[in-house]
Every structure is written in C-alpha cells, then in structure tokens.
Amino acid sequence: MAAVPHVPHLPPASSDPPPGDGTAVTGAAPYGDPAHRLGLALVCAAAEPALSGVLLLDLDPRLVEPVARLFGAVLAGADEPARPPLVLGAADRDEDLWTRTRIRGGEHGITVVTEPGPLAEGDGADGAPPLVVVPDLARLSVAGMRAAVQLLGADLVTVERGGPRRTVRPRARWLAVCRGADAGRVSRHLLDRFALRLPMAGLRLPGPGAALAEPGAGQAGEAEQALLAGLPAAWRSAARRGVRPVPVGDAAIARAQELLGPGTGVRRELALLRLARTLAALDGRPSASAEHSDAAARLIGVAVPESAPDRPEGHPEPLDPAPGPTGPPGTLPERRGAGADSRPRARDGGRGLLDTGPAEGIGTAPGAAPSPAVGNPYPEDEPAAVRDAVPLSGPRRRTTGPGSTRGTVIGTRRATDLRDIAHVRSVREAAVHQRARRTERFTVSPVDLHSNVRAAAPERVLVLLLDHTCRAGAGPWPEVLAPFLQWAYTSRAAVQVIEVGAADAADELRAGSFTARGVLDPRVPAALHRRAGRATPLAHGVELAAQALRRLFRRQGTGPAEAWLVVVTDGRGNVPLRVSHTGRPAGEVAATGVEDAVAAAARIGAMDRTRLHVAVVDPGREPYGDLPYVLADRLGAIVVDGGRGSGAEVAGG
C-alpha cells in the first residue's frame, strides 16, 4: 500500500499568474495518487498539443469508458458538452478511417457524397479537439496502428484517398489503453508516439460521496463527474485554452536526460521536457526547472532518486511538506475556491504541483498489491517482453481463397449488393449514362454500382526455423523437408523463414527472418544451403517463430486456415535470449541458451492447435540427442528423423 502522501506547497515564484480564474494549480494532491496523476496528465494533454497521445498501461478495462468521458469533458471545457469520442478497434480499415462515403437515395436515384472520415473531419474545425479512444492498443487493427503512427505528434498529415484530398494539422487527442504484458506486441515505433504514458494499474475512481468505488460500480457518469469536479478551475481553463510554452532551463534538460538514462530515445526526452514545461506553465512559473523534470517523471511513473537533485541557482529548495493529506489516495483533491486566499503561499511552508511523493508504489491504489510493472511507463524495454516482428505491416496477400471485404483493392466488378462499393467506378459508370438518361440531376442507378475486388490473404503458411549449426551429420535439408515444401507449394502457402547459426549472418547472436510469397522465392532454397556458423541463437529463433505465428493468427478475417511450423535443430542453443536481445555477450552461458529455447517453445505449445501443426526435424546428433525431443515436447510437436534423410516421423510430440 502506498504511503499517504502529504500535500505540500511551493511558493508561487512567478509574476505570471496561472491561467483561468486564478485558482492555483499548486495545492493539488501529489503524485502517489493515481487519480490525481490521471487528472493532471489529461489536463496537460489537453493544454499542450505536443502531448496529444496518452497511453494508460494496465488500466482496468471497466474504467476505459469513464476515463474517456473524463478526457472528453476536460477537452470540451466547462461551457460546452463533450463530443462523443471516436473509438478504434480491431475491425477498423483505412476505408473507414480516412474517408466517409454516404450514398443517399432520392427521387432521381442514388447520390454519392464523399466526406473526410472520422480521423480527418475534426482537423481544421472549430471547437474542442476531437478525442480518439483505443480501448486495447495491442488489438488495434493494422490500419488503426498505421493511422496512429501518422497522426500522433505530427505537425502535418497528408490524406490521399479516394474522395477528399487534404493536408491537415492534427488536433485530435488520443487515449489508448494497453496491458503492460502486451506492450511488446505493439510496435515500439507506435508506442514511442505516445508522449504521456502512465501506469494505471491501481486506479479507482471516486464513487458517490468521494468514497473509492470498485471498478464498474456506481452510476454511469458519476465517477468522472466526481473526478471532473476535483479538477481546479484553473486547470480546466488551461486545458481548454492551452498554455503558452515557457522557457526550459538547461538544468531541466540535463535532469530529464539523467532521469531517463543514456540509452533512451530523443522522443522520450522531448516528451518528458514538454510535460515539465506544461507543468511549469500550469504552476504559473516563468520557466521550467529541474524540479519540473522531476515532477514530470513522477507523473508518468519514472523513478526519481530520493536524493534531491542539484538545483540551479535562483530556484528555491523545496520547503518542508505541509502536514496532512487532503483526502484518500485514489481521489482527486477537493476543488478549491477561486479566491486569492486559496492560493498557496510560501509562508505556508508547502509545495504544490512539484510535490514529489515516493517513487515506489506510484499508481497503486489502497489495498492493491504492488506489481513489478507498476511504475514503469516503458514496459517494452523489458528484455523479457515478447515482440512482434513488423507489426505495422500487413500480411502478404494472395489471390487464393474466398473474396474478402478487406485487403488491397485489385479491381472492380458489377455489384451484387451494397457492400464495399467502388465509388469512383460507380460514379464514373453513372456519368457515362447521364446524357442518355436525360435526368435533371446527376443520378446513380443501381445498374451503375460496382464493388471492389480485393486480394485475399494467404490461406496457408509454412514457418521454417532452420538451425544451420546442426547441419553436420544430417541428411540434405531439401530432401528432409520435402514433404513440407511440397505441401507449401501445392497449397500456395506463404513462407516465413527464420534462420539461426548461419556463417554469414549479419549478427550471429540473433536470428534472422524473412517472409516469402511462396517456396519458389529464391531466398527459400538459398536458406537451405547456408554454411554453419559458430553461435546458435536458437531461443531467439523460437521467439521469432512465436511472434510470426501470433501475428498471423491474430488477424481476424485474414488469418490463415492452416499453418505448419517446422523446426530443424539439434536443440543445442548456446546464446541466451537476453544476449540476443541486448547484443552483448554476458558471462558464462552454460545451459541458458537451451533453457531459454525450451521456455520460448512453451509459448508456442500453448497456442491454439486447431489451425497450427508443429514438427521438429531431429538430425540425430550426439551427445545430447534427447534435446530435440525436449523441445518437441514443449512445442507440442511431432518429431521427424532428419538424420536418414527420409523425413520419417519417429515419435509423437
């Protein structure tokens, strides 16, 4: 349980008062309180366009809706109703996001109107910025992820799709939710675009009477209304009108770099500093100092060393905390009055916005057990995070299989229903007949309608994991693998090849991977004849295979009907997974490489087997001849004797 924090105050050092009605932004509850952090973060995101992306990690799914409503209300301000948010999920397509086509029936036939879609319509319009909500970022469609990459933090975005042609300056704010354990499945490129990332595992919203409510309890709207009422009026005003950037001191920059460490990306540093700058502006300070960097770090859950940082001259040391909390952790502070008296004074001996609670326990509500993930806004940095390969790219598509309303448009045909209408083709068809029809208005008749023909996704996939270091003693691989290659050829399967231990590998500590349209791709036979190297990053290869399979199967509507994973290995991995991830050999390896491979194989073994088959090809090398069987056991695979070159199955997995 987190310690009950104090509510200290900082002396107002600025002659530039905070915006709004004069309510001080200092005096708020400190950062050990998830609800306080959430409210402040949403205000900052609303006030500063550069902080437009908010990612909440491990938020209880039942709280997504009230938090979204809260964000909408913060964006709208006190004087206007919040706009309904745009909710993105696994089924959204480019066609739905960027353009919106309306077909209206009328006295003279059908009229087609193409307008900017939901992601583009709010930009350039007056009023509060639109809000985009992603309830589960890891399950967002590829189109949604790509849209987020394009829009989040961008100064300009070009829309070039059938219908509107626009260059827009994005105004929308994004609220996304993701489980920390799923963060590895999301593109790091995309995660990096979320400027504000807050661990929210312990968040509870206040129920009626400011009592903490269990998630999902209480009347709809009560929780966020209680939270909203707890936001000081000055914050809400700043959120609505925005804040002017204040100068950022060199000490603040140095402190941000120190807090995030040397290996972090520039975007994270910039995001932290922009947050620090916004906090300083909300606090009415003329510039952002190292203290504001500390405050920003605590707000997003980055640990701040207990020892006070070196502070630049001219910045006061933080004063002793004021006694007593304002309320229970997990709730926002009581709304203060607008009078000058409510503004904290230096003589009060307190701190306000810059107050720093203990780094540990941040985001943990009363009664919630601390979790290792709590407090880490960058879970994808964990070496154990399972990562998807190229999650922003769609799968290769083929022309086999049934027609689909998803996928690349490869042509048009006369429509038999009103699904997936090819608008340009339909209007063009109608235009050809206008003169002949002699109607007063442009009309589109049912006979003009055409629908899109789309490429289908591959129905079968072969994933080959090739360990080149086990080649000695084994039969010729093309012969051993012939049954699988023939299956892939005849079923026109796509092929994913993962290679470990090749002599000419770009990085011998990591597995390599490529996707081919089929077994006839020249890279596939080339992969069957590579020379063996020294290192065997088998664990990394198995991990890549797991990622590839998960990526294939998670695509609703475009996933394969059947897939084979074929692993050719003697099981003797000698590169631990951590070494593959970091690229740095560390100490004695012993059996870690083997153990990591077996652990990674267990993840594949746990996958649904209705469409997945797994085989391990055993080259029959000694000693440790049982290792392929151990691996097969974890994979749930059959074992094929690869030593004789016969491809005969010798054991069930």
Added chain:
Amino acid sequence: MNREVPGPRILPYSRVVAQDELKLALELHHVVPRIGGVLMAGPRGTAKSTLVRAFALMAHGELPVTLPINATDDRVVGGWDLDALIRGEPRPQPGLLEDAADKGLLYVDEVNLLDDHLVDIILDVAATGVLSVQREGLDTAKYLSFGLVGTMNPEEGGLRPQLLDRFGLMVTAETLDATARHLLLRTVLDFEQELGREDSAWLSDARREDGRARDRLTAARARVGAVDVPDHVLELCARAAERTGAVGQRGEIVAVLAARALAALEGADRVTPGHLRRVLPMALRHRRPEAARGDTFDWEPDDDARLQDLFEG
C-alpha cells in the same frame, strides 16, 4: 474538397542538429537530381522526416509532395475528380506522381510500410519513366521523372531490393552523443517557444541561415556542369564497387554523380578521390549483397578496410 493548411511549423533546416550525412545526401541530390533519390534509415526519433521537410522548405519554399502510407492507387497514378464527377463533369485529377514530376521530388514517409501494390506502381514509373493509366475510363501515358526521398525505421521491416536500388543514395541516421542530444533538445524546445512570438529574432536568424544555404546550393547547381571528372576517379569508383560486391552498375554511376555534386558544393573544379571516398558509402551500402537480403545497411569498418589501399597515396 481540397484543403490546405497555413504555414507549416517545421524546424528550420539550419537548426537541425547533427545528422550531417543525411543533410549532405539531400544537398547532393538537390545539386544533381539525376542521382535519383535518397533513402534515410534510422531509429525512431532521429529527425528524419523533419529533416526532409525542413530541407524542402529551405530549398523549394514549400513542403515536398508527400505520399502517405495509406494512399489509394487512384491518388498515386491519377483518376477522376470525384466531386466534379458527381456534378456531371468528367474532370481528370492528376496523381501524386505527376505532382512529384512537376516538383522533382516524391517524399515517402515510412516507405517500408507502403503497400506492395503501391511500391510496384512507383517502381514501374521510376524504372520506365512512363506513367501509363488505363483504368476507369482513363487512357493516358505520360513521361515522368522525379527523385524519390524515403524515410524508414528498419525495426518495422525492410524494403525489396528493387525498390532499394531505385534510391540513388542511402544514408543512416547517426546516434547522437550526450552533448549533441542536449543541444537537440534545447533547439527543439526553443523553436516551439519562438513559434508563439510574432517577431522572433531566433526564427529570423534561422531563416537567414536557410537563405545562405539555399544560395550555396543554387551556386553549386550552376557550377556542377563544369566540374571535371578525371579518368582515374572513374577507375577508382569502378574498383571500389567491385570490391564491395555492389549489385548492378547504378551504384558506380550514382557515386560519380554524387562526388561531382560534392565537388561543386565545395567549389572545386574537378572531382578528387577524396570526394569520391566520402560519397561511396551513400552510393554503395544498399547495393551490397547483404543489404539486398535486408540483413544490414550499416557501413562497417570492414567495408572501409576493403577500400583503404585504393585511396592510399
């Protein structure tokens, strides 16, 4: 329906911190457009996109023609103006490739995320110089020429070798040391603050510096036709390409063009081995066999070592 937004807020080119190789590649391409394009690869957050836009604003006074990753093919090759069609007017609408040919540059952000069928279209036009549209009642064929500038984060996937080869030069974003990172953060934050000021001396200084850079490029463009390329430099180039195992001959040709542009930028009358040495990694790194397999784009010390004796003495 077409709408433009006023005044892009892009960091001025002269204020982009570090990334000298990326800047040099763009400048060389501007001096000699026949280089045929620049591909910039690097991790996220290394100012690749900012640099391209800042360069276009500096050099051309406008943003580049941009191909977004979710563009539809009718926007790329051209089609009908839908609004006009609805009004009963069959009005063709030029595609991005035509726009790019007018301005000389097509910028593809996140080029490795572009759909395959769009890549095929761009490859066809870039390779043949002809945009032929036979669809939706259109029947046109035009000669087009444009340079491709693409940015990509290799973490998100690679590029097919055919498309890689269409980029004359390839450069990789450098990793900044702590001092440069501090300067970068300082610059970006200062820029964002100055944007709110009506009369910003900071922005005025930056614009003046951008103007000087533009003048330098203009002078180099005017001068480059007179820069001599000695035979021994050509021979050096051919041998260097042979040693790196570069696939095809486009690498050598581009290397010579780039060396010539560099000589012009530096005010030299003739290309020297030093000029060539400096541009060789840009021209050859993505044409090595390992790059074609998507393994690596990095120009390693081993690559330098292979060429060392060619340039000694």
